[in-house]
Amino acid sequence: MDKIYAVVLSYKRKDLLKRCLDGIGAQSRPCDAVIVVDNASNDGTEEMLLESNIANLKVYVLSQNTGASGGFSAGFRIAYQQGADFVWMMDDDVIPEPDALEQLLEADQRLAERKQPRAFLLSMAFTEAGLLTNVPRIDERTNAIDYENWPTLLDIGVVPVRPATYVSILVPRKSLAQHGLPLAPMFMWGDDTEFTLRISQHTPGYLVAASRVLHLRRASGTIDILREPDPSRIALHRHLVRNEIFVARRYFRKRRVVGLYTSRLNLVAAMLLRGQFAKARIILSGLVESLSFSPSAESADAPVEALGVTVRELLPKRSDLASEATSPPDAAHSVDSCAEKPAEERQSNLRILVCGAEGQVGYCLINQAASFGLEAIGLSRQALDITNAEQVCEAIDRHKPALIINAAAYTNLDHAEAEVAQAQAVNRDGVANLAAAARQFNIPLFHLSSEYVFSGDADKPYRETDQPTPNSVYGSTRRAGEVAISQTLDRYLILRTSWIYGERGNNFVKTMLNLSNKTEEVSVVSDQIGCPTRARSVARVLIELALRYCRDGDLEWGLYHYSGASPCSWAEFATQIFQEAESAGLIDTAPRVLPVPSSSLPRAAMRPAWSVLDCSLIEETFGIRPKHWRDELRHVIRRISDMPVVPFGPSPSRVPFRAYPFCIKERPAQLSTSRRSVAGD
Ligand SMILES: NC(=O)C1=CN([C@@H]2O[C@H](COP(=O)(O)OP(=O)(O)OC[C@H]3O[C@@H](n4cnc5c(N)ncnc54)[C@H](OP(=O)(O)O)[C@@H]3O)[C@@H](O)[C@H]2O)C=CC1
Numbered sequence: 001m002d003k004i005y006a007v008v009l010s011y012k013r014k015d016l017l018k019r020c021l022d023g024i025g026a027q028s029r030p031c032d033a034v035i036v037v038d039n040a041s042n043d044g045t046e047e048m049l050l051e052s053n054i055a056n057l058k059v060y061v062l063s064q065n066t067g068a069s070g071g072f073s074a075g076f077r078i079a080y081q082q083g084a085d086f087v088w089m090m091d092d093d094v095i096p097e098p099d100a101l102e103q104l105l106e107a108d109q110r111l112a113e114r115k116q117p118r119a120f121l122l123s124m125a126f127t128e129a130g131l132l133t134n135v136p137r138i139d140e141r142t143n144a145i146d147y148e149n150w151p152t153l154l155d156i157g158v159v160p161v162r163p164a165t166y167v168s169i170l171v172p173r174k175s176l177a178q179h180g181l182p183l184a185p186m187f188m189w190g191d192d193t194e195f196t197l198r199i200s201q202h203t204p205g206y207l208v209a210a211s212r213v214l215h216l217r218r219a220s221g222t223i224d225i226l227r228e229p230d231p232s233r234i235a236l237h238r239h240l241v242r243n244e245i246f247v248a249r250r251y252f253r254k255r256r257v258v259g260l261y262t263s264r265l266n267l268v269a270a271m272l273l274r275g276q277f278a279k280a281r282i283i284l285s286g287l288v289e290s291l292s293f294s295p296s297a298e299s300a301d302a303p304v305e306a307l308g309v310t311v312r313e314l315l316p317k318r319s320d321l322a323s324e325a326t327s328p329p330d331a332a333h334s335v336d337s338c339a340e341k342p343a344e345e346r347q348s349n350l351r352i353l354v355c356g357a358e359g360q361v362g363y364c365l366i367n368q369a370a371s372f373g374l375e376a377i378g379l380s381r382q383a384l385d386i387t388n389a390e391q392v393c394e395a396i397d398r399h400k401p402a403l404i405i406n407a408a409a410y411t412n413l414d415h416a417e418a419e420v421a422q423a424q425a426v427n428r429d430g431v432a433n434l435a436a437a438a439r440q441f442n443i444p445l446f447h448l449s450s451e452y453v454f455s456g457d458a459d460k461p462y463r464e465t466d467q468p469t470p471n472s473v474y475g476s477t478r479r480a481g482e483v484a485i486s487q488t489l490d491r492y493l494i495l496r497t498s499w500i501y502g503e504r505g506n507n508f509v510k511t512m513l514n515l516s517n518k519t520e521e522v523s524v525v526s527d528q529i530g531c532p533t534r535a536r537s538v539a540r541v542l543i544e545l546a547l548r549y550c551r552d553g554d555l556e557w558g559l560y561h562y563s564g565a566s567p568c569s570w571a572e573f574a575t576q577i578f579q580e581a582e583s584a585g586l587i588d589t590a591p592r593v594l595p596v597p598s599s600s601l602p603r604a605a606m607r608p609a610w611s612v613l614d615c616s617l618i619e620e621t622f623g624i625r626p627k628h629w630r631d632e633l634r635h636v637i638r639r640i641s642d643m644p645v646v647p648f649g650p651s652p653s654r655v656p657f658r659a660y661p662f663c664i665k666e667r668p669a670q671l672s673t674s675r676r677s678v679a680g681d
């Protein structure tokens with residue numbers, strides 16, 4: 001079933017927002033997530049949201065007001081990047097009728113049956129007095145004999161429209177993927193017009209008669225500086241002037257642009273005659289700005305931070321997630337541990353120590369943590385070698401983190417078969433060092449492990465309760481690390497995952513892309529099945545759980561499985577990688593994928609035939625759902641194609657076949673806002 005994310009942008013209207021959320025919560029078709037973007041309201045909105053009982057509520061507070069266009073742009077990208085199939089966007093003063101969403105989706109279905117592509121679907125908006133408001137413009141495009149086409153689909157209750165507002169608009173993922181995000185620099189007014197015009201350039205949007213919402217807007221009618229009731233908004237009218245001209249220039253005929261300039265200049269003249277100098281200056285500055293204003297659309301993959309803000313995720317109370325308070329364990333050697341402190345003090349230690357910070361997941365942890373309000377101290381292997389117990393204690397003592405996340409590991413499977421001692425030193429003894437230190441400092445340890453702890457001869461997804469029986473050195477050492485943790489600590493979180501890939505580091509996606517330039521056919525095993533998992537999503541899960549621990553001082557500790565959704569073979573994964581890369585223009589021609597049995601590609605370490613993890617426990621416990629690897633892969637490929645340099649291949653030692661021994665140096669990782677230490681910090 002499609003994932004529908006409702007997104008509400010809110011700015012200093014907590015009472016209206018509450019009504020809006022109640023309306024969303026009462027929908028006959030529940031939303032898979034309800035996202036509120038708080039545009040730095042600072043008016044008690046956060047407190048109201050923290051107390052909210054709306055199911056699946058996620059709240060993102062921007063560090064500063066980015067205007068309507070910035071806020072909507074943030075909301076669209078957050079929902080898109082979290083895997084929404086449809087984004088149901090609205091202002092905070094919209095109260096949807098209980099079947100508003102269901103009706104939009106039914107209309108979408110009817111249009112699909114008629115094979116009509118659609119850029120968006122729109123509800124009918126009414127004022128409290130029952131008058132129509134926010135009426136979109138009909139799409140007046142004509143048919144082959146020059147008649148307007150708009151009545152064609154009246155029988156299914158929809159009319160094609162083009163410019164529209166964000167008063168209950170349902171935008172399919174495809175529109176965002178193809179056309180990008182609303183233009184944040186517009187700040188306010190006209191950004192919705194521009195966005196809907198852009199996405200409906202070749203495919204109409206539709207107004208859906210049966211979907212109705214109430215729009216409780218403060219001022220009625222059109223926006224006009226002469227009638228502006230709110231003095232604090234008068235200065236903002238320069239955006240309106242600039243944006244109107246920009247939209248006209250981009251989407252309409254020259255005559256309209258000239259008309260706009262003329263009417264605005266006339267208005268300025270009239271104002272000057274009436275002595276309205278301040279207002280005249282505002283219009284004039286809009287006109288001047290319009291001469292050079294020409295923002296371009298960001299891709300839906302762009303991080304929210306690209307808006308020049310940081311984002312903080314709030315964790316609203318949700319009955320299903322509330323953990324029972326337990327008494328803090330022995331505090332003999334405690335250092336700044338979250339668990340022993342009252343709630344208000346706990347918030348003050350949001351520092352996490354990340355080991356293995358230069359690895360795929362480690363890097364993503366450091367890169368994302370600050371956006372969620374965590375201070376991440378990232379230590380590379382040079383800065384902290386986890387095999388050195390003394391160094392581990394020193395690092396904790398120096399940084400006094402609330403918890404440790406271990407993303408460090410010896411991950412070269414084939415080399416591990418020969419370098420058993422080295423693999424054990426890191427994956428077993430290094431992890432034991434971390435567990436001992438966590439115990440000494442009375443802080444929890446989050447740790448990553450692998451599905452390779454299982455032999456791979458099962459026929460159903462592995463659960464946390466299944467007995468590990470590793471059949472490689474890597475798998476055995478990972479299992480030994482898990483055991484060391486569970487025997488040393490009560491407060492630990494082990495996350496087993498599988499087939500990690502991302503735009504950075506060594507992984508299968510990078511290997512395939514590297515191969516694509518060198519060969520026309522790639523042999524890939526088709527008898528190993530698993531779930532590809534994006535490094536960034538693994539990091540995101542760890543951040544989410546770290547935040548919950550810092551908030552509550554406790555967590556449902558233990559072992560969890562988390563991987564991408566939907567199993568596939570490596571051969572299927574490779575095929576999809578090439579397809580995505582080809583359509584993103586990253587490669588000219590996709591090589592053929594020749595599916596082969598594992599026996600035909602011998603490697604030092606045995607790979608499990610079945611690498612599928614059952615992720616239901618993490619979903620039941622924390623509401624964390626796996627994301628489909630196909631969606632995630634598309635993002636990763638896009639990001640790689642945005643990179644200015646040729647993608648990095650794997651280090652030659654990880655590549656089993658002679659065909660691709662080259663390795664192009666990756667550009668140095670950029671430092672994130674969180675602290676990253678490479679040598680000693
Ligand atoms: N990659 C995958 O497909 C999967 C990985 N996992 C697990 O997830 C975790 C993260 O994986 P991923 O990000 O892909 O791993 P990477 O191999 O990308 O990163 C591991 C990092 O650990 C560092 N490291 C190695 N030895 C030490 C040490 N003694 N002290 C400190 N740091 C050290 C490495 O540094 P250097 O490069 O300098 O050696 C590297 O930066 C690991 O535990 C891994 O086993 C689980 C399932 C699948």
Ligand SMILES: Cc1cn([C@H]2C[C@H](O)[C@@H](COP(=O)(O)OP(=O)(O)O[C@H]3O[C@@H](C)C(=O)[C@@H](O)[C@H]3O)O2)c(=O)[nH]c1=O
Pocket residue numbers: 411412413450451452497498499500507508511522523524525528570601607654655656657
């Ligand atoms: C490069 C290549 C690989 N393959 C196969 C071999 C192997 O079975 C599979 C993946 O190979 P890689 O070497 O990229 O990945 P590999 O090192 O096996 O990946 C594993 O890493 C460790 C750390 C884990 O914990 C696992 O979850 C898993 O992700 O693809 C081909 O069939 N053809 C090819 O051209």
